Amino acid sequence: MRRERIAGQQRxxxxxxxxxxxxxxxxVVRALTWDQVVARRLExxxxxxxxxxxxxxxVAGATCGVHAQLGTGAELALSARIEGVTRNDxxxxxxxxxxxxxxxxLRTTLHLHPADDFALWRSLRTGDDRWRTGAxxxxxxxxxxxxxxxxxxxxxxxxxxxxxxxAEIGAAIGGPLGARxxxxxxxxxxxxxxxxxxxxxxxxxxxxxxRCDRWLPGFRALAQDEARREACRRYLATYGPARRxxxxxxxxxxxxxxxxxxxxxxxxxxxxxxxxxxAGDTFSERSPxxxxxxxxxxxxxxxxxxxxxxxxxxxxxxxxxxxGPHPSLLVDGLVAGVWRRTQRGRRVxxxxxxxxxxxxxxxxxxxxxxxxxAATFGAEPVLEIV
Numbered sequence: 001m002r003r004e005r006i007a008g009q010q011r012x013x014x015x016x017x018x019x020x021x022x023x024x025x026x027x028v029v030r031a032l033t034w035d036q037v038v039a040r041r042l043e044x045x046x047x048x049x050x051x052x053x054x055x056x057x058x059v060a061g062a063t064c065g066v067h068a069q070l071g072t073g074a075e076l077a078l079s080a081r082i083e084g085v086t087r088n089d090x091x092x093x094x095x096x097x098x099x100x101x102x103x104x105x106l107r108t109t110l111h112l113h114p115a116d117d118f119a120l121w122r123s124l125r126t127g128d129d130r131w132r133t134g135a136x137x138x139x140x141x142x143x144x145x146x147x148x149x150x151x152x153x154x155x156x157x158x159x160x161x162x163x164x165x166x167a168e169i170g171a172a173i174g175g176p177l178g179a180r181x182x183x184x185x186x187x188x189x190x191x192x193x194x195x196x197x198x199x200x201x202x203x204x205x206x207x208x209x210x211r212c213d214r215w216l217p218g219f220r221a222l223a224q225d226e227a228r229r230e231a232c233r234r235y236l237a238t239y240g241p242a243r244r245x246x247x248x249x250x251x252x253x254x255x256x257x258x259x260x261x262x263x264x265x266x267x268x269x270x271x272x273x274x275x276x277x278x279a280g281d282t283f284s285e286r287s288p289x290x291x292x293x294x295x296x297x298x299x300x301x302x303x304x305x306x307x308x309x310x311x312x313x314x315x316x317x318x319x320x321x322x323x324g325p326h327p328s329l330l331v332d333g334l335v336a337g338v339w340r341r342t343q344r345g346r347r348v349x350x351x352x353x354x355x356x357x358x359x360x361x362x363x364x365x366x367x368x369x370x371x372x373x374a375a376t377f378g379a380e381p382v383l384e385i386v
Contacts, residue, residue, distance in 0.1 A: 029267050029268060029269050029274075030266070030268045030269070031268070031269045031270075031271075032241075032268050032269065032270045032271075032283055033270070033271060034270055034271055034309060035287055035288055036283040036284070036285070037241065037270055037283070038288040038332070038333035038334065039283075039284065039286045039287060039288040039289075039333065040283050040284070041238070041239055041300070041304060041333065042288055042289075042290065042333045043284075043286070044062060044237065044238045044239075045062065045063060045081065045238060045239075045300050046059045046062070046081040046082065047080065047081060047290065047292055047300060047330065047333070048286075048288070048289065048290050049290075050080070050081060050082055050083040051081060051082050051083065052082070052083055053082055053083060053084050053085060053089070055082065056078065056082050056085060056089070056093065056099075057093075057099055057100070057114040057116075058114075059078070059081050059082055060078065060100060060112060060113065060114050061113070061114045061116075061117050062237075062238055063077070063081070063238065063299045063300075064106070064121075064231070064234050064235055064238060064239075064299065064303070065105060065106050065111035065112065065113050065121055065299065066078060066111060066112040066113075066299060067109065067110070067111055067297040067298070067299050067302065068102055068110040068111055068112045069109055069110050069296075069297055070295075070296050070297065072087075072295065072377075073295040073296040073297050073298070074090065074112050075087040075090045075376055076293075076294075076295035076298075076373060076376055077294070077295060077298050077299065078090055078112075079372060079373070079375075079376040080292050080293070080294060080295075080298075080369075080372070084375075085376070086375070086376055086377075086378065087376055087377060087378075090112075094112070094201070095200070095201035098115060098215065098216065099114065099115055100112050100113065100114060100115065101113050101114075101115050101118045101198050101212075101215075101216065102198060102199040103118070103122065103197065103198035103199060103212070104194065105118075105121035105122055105124065106121060106124070106250075106251065106252075107251070107252040108125070108252075110199075115216055118198070118212070118216060118219070119219055119220055119221055119222055120222060120227050120230055120231065121227075121231070122195065122198075122212065122221065123221045123222035123223070123224060123226075123227035124224070124227050124228060124231060124251065124253065125195070125224070125253075126195065126221050126222065126223065126224040126227065127224055128224075130191075131147055131151075131191045131192045131194075132144060132147070136191070139188075140188055140189070146177065147192045148192065149177065150173075150177050150181070150189060150192050150193070151192035151193045153173045153177070153178075154169060154173070154181070154190060154192070154193040154197075155193050155196060155211060157169050157172040157173060158197075158209065158210060158211040158214065159211065159214065160214070161210065161211065161214035161215060162210070163199075163200020163201065163208035163209060163210040163215070164200075164208055164209060164210075165203060165206045165207065165208050165209075166181060166182055166184065166185075166187070166190070166206075166207070166209070167182045167206070169181060169182070169190075169209065170182025170183075177189075190209065195221070196211055196212050196213060197209050197210070197211065197212065198210055198211075198212050198215055198216075200215065225256065225258075225259050228251070228253065228255060228256075228259050229259050229262055229263065231251065232247055232251075232255070232259070232260070232263055233263065233278065235247060235250060235251075235303065236263075236265075236276070236277060236278050236281075237278060237281070238303070239300075239303040239304055239305075240275075240276070240277045240278065240281065241268055241270065241275040241276055241277040242275060242276065242305055243275050243276060243305070244260055244276075246305035246306070249305070250302070250303055250305075263278070264278060264279045265277070265278065265279060266278070266279040266280065266281070273306070287332075288332045288333035288334075289332055289333075290330075290331075290332065290333075290365065291329070291330065291331050291362050291365035291366045291368075291369055292329075292330040292369055293327070293328075293329060293330075293339055293350070293352070293366075293369050293370065293372075293373055294327065294328045294329075294330050295327050295341075296324075296325070296326060296327055297324070297325060298325065298328065300330070301318065301324075301325040301328055301335065302325060307319075309334075310334060310335055311328075311334070311335040312334065312335075313355075314335065314355050317338055317355075318335055318338070326338060327339050327340060327341070329352055329353075329354060329366075331354075331358070331362060336354055336355050336356060337352060337353055337354035337355050338352075338353050339351060339352040339353065341373065343377065343379065346379050346380055347374075347379055347380050347381075347382050348373060348374040348377060348379040348380070348381055348382065349382045349384070350370045350373060350374075350381060350382065350383050350384070351384050351386065352366065352370075352383065352384070352385045352386070353385075353386050354385065358385070363385065366383070366385070367381075367383055370383040
């Protein structure tokens, strides 16, 4: 294997040539640096320079879904990427204009997606009727006939397009099944109807549910393989390069061989690490930069691989005992610390623990980003660096 520098606009075209004994070229592999990879991920995630507010939906789409198990985490994830966005802007897009949708999609966990993209992410598990399996039915102490009846009745109750709480759905169904559903705070009893459900606006501390095909006119599920193929392309466009196992880890799904093979991929070498990008994808010479406070479950930390490159020497601080990712300090595209937030009335106290000493310029950027975090909640920042 030998490498040549090719003149041209993109210096990533350091080329490795594999030759057979006759001198014929069998493969040409682009060579990249980790700085190029990180800079590209930051740019496509809008974590280098925040995007203007009118690009909210575009940026939310580029993330491949904003993790929303914690509502505040989703709001902070968007404000980290979009200039001037507040929690009220996010809630308006969810519950008033319905330009964003909240539902269990990737890894069966709650995410926010632009309405136009929602069918794609909802369809990743089309036809995976795990609620029909004997193991699921035994755990819920239901027969298949009862589970099918539960599905029919939930969808019938929500057919008018109005969102309802679990208690309201259960009351409308009535009988033992309705009582079970109303008392099921984990939502297991909604699983039979789950592929057609999204969340509506909360009522106090109570979640509401709506039918996707009523809440979003024109909703149409995609074929599973079509959805998985497109999801892989979008992931690689933002977070690539990646290996197949890393993409499957992010999806929490095994990909069919024909789905993976149908992707137009190009092998690249990143400082000795063999991996893949979408064929012809570009990498600039820009150096990674910037300081960001990323909240719980930020999609950048979840999606970027390999993790030992993203979180040098401190993975256990971010993915503690398998949980997480915990709130992370991002410096030049790499995880470089942890932080926590405490709200006290009109003040937000931010305690940041860097893994290494920050420069004067980085501390100034951190103070600016702390102000962004506080402004997301309409509060004043109090920053402490330990």
